[in-house]
Amino acid sequence: MKIGFPRAIFYFDTFPFWAGYFEALGIELQVSLPTNRAILEKGLKKASDDTCLPIKILSGHLASFSPDIEAVFLPRMVSIEEKTYLCPKILGLPESVLAAVPDGLRVLTVTVNWREGKAQVQKSLEKLGAELNKSKSEVRVAFARAQEYQREYEEMRRAGRTFVESMEHFESLSSSAAKTQPTAQLEIARDDSVRGSEEGSTRLPHSERRPTIALIGHPYLTYESYGNLNLLAKLKAKAKLVFMENVEQVQIEDNLKDLRKPLFWSQGKRLLGAGHSYAANTYVDGVIYLSCFGCGTDSMTQDMLARRARANHKPYMVLTLDEHSGEAGLITRVEAFLDMIERKGNGFAPHVRVKDAKSQ
Numbered sequence: 001m002k003i004g005f006p007r008a009i010f011y012f013d014t015f016p017f018w019a020g021y022f023e024a025l026g027i028e029l030q031v032s033l034p035t036n037r038a039i040l041e042k043g044l045k046k047a048s049d050d051t052c053l054p055i056k057i058l059s060g061h062l063a064s065f066s067p068d069i070e071a072v073f074l075p076r077m078v079s080i081e082e083k084t085y086l087c088p089k090i091l092g093l094p095e096s097v098l099a100a101v102p103d104g105l106r107v108l109t110v111t112v113n114w115r116e117g118k119a120q121v122q123k124s125l126e127k128l129g130a131e132l133n134k135s136k137s138e139v140r141v142a143f144a145r146a147q148e149y150q151r152e153y154e155e156m157r158r159a160g161r162t163f164v165e166s167m168e169h170f171e172s173l174s175s176s177a178a179k180t181q182p183t184a185q186l187e188i189a190r191d192d193s194v195r196g197s198e199e200g201s202t203r204l205p206h207s208e209r210r211p212t213i214a215l216i217g218h219p220y221l222t223y224e225s226y227g228n229l230n231l232l233a234k235l236k237a238k239a240k241l242v243f244m245e246n247v248e249q250v251q252i253e254d255n256l257k258d259l260r261k262p263l264f265w266s267q268g269k270r271l272l273g274a275g276h277s278y279a280a281n282t283y284v285d286g287v288i289y290l291s292c293f294g295c296g297t298d299s300m301t302q303d304m305l306a307r308r309a310r311a312n313h314k315p316y317m318v319l320t321l322d323e324h325s326g327e328a329g330l331i332t333r334v335e336a337f338l339d340m341i342e343r344k345g346n347g348f349a350p351h352v353r354v355k356d357a358k359s360q
């Protein structure tokens, strides 16, 4: 059996988990191709105008699946830890994007709610397994494999392996797409259009000394090279980068202790905790928050992080994307930000290894 797995939203957070689950059940995943103009345009036609860019991109990936697969996988991720929820737009999946699924294609879904405990997640996975004619004991093995792969992925990221390197590893275990479309092309994938062309990076200011920049954002924006106009490649040409994923969970929790109320959204917690940690880190020269129009959770967390950065005199910038964002505007803002850091007076922070977070 071959199941389509859209390269959007949950791919960027939990693909290793699902790769382990389906691999143990002997089911092949066909990951959709990296986003391109055709995919985005299909998404814009199928998704609601009011929704955020990542949901539009997801809709485009769904609409691009060919009928030679048996089903498409669209989990409903309710919660990934105790006492928090994912954002309402993610909770609304799969129903909110069903219009994008090609006619006749079966949708496989499962509700994953870690708030209700591991036993409940196991039950949900058993229900999904039953739909695939798999026994409870087979699902138990698959669940263990899924957790093992997800842990391995998180360790790889903390140890400094890039997103692309890590995903290549897991795609090679389960995805036929990896055989035809190397994931290594993800961060430079360009098949058309002016969105984020590689040449853009040559317009950035030249400097021998490179600042260390913390890039804070949802993984499905940070590593979605087409959607973010290839921001990573542009920044990497001029700066050392550290990411949210390089910060340990315990550090994230520590950096949120002084909030008056705990944050309700898991993603917001991770973004803000990692952002606070970098705002206080003397080896980080500046913090960039990558957001998108229409994101309710970011509208709050980006402002909270701005206050912390201001209090710590840390240069801070918010980049907000949508499908109309242009490369020229992005480059201008990045240039201005790096210039501002350079003019700040003390030059860049010393490039010893960033404490508790390896640079990439």
Ligand code: SF4
Binding pocket: 052, 053, 054, 055, 087, 088, 089, 090, 218, 267, 292, 294, 295, 296, 297, 298
């Ligand atoms: S957290 Fe923001 S960007 Fe992510 S799905 Fe929700 S609204 Fe969209």
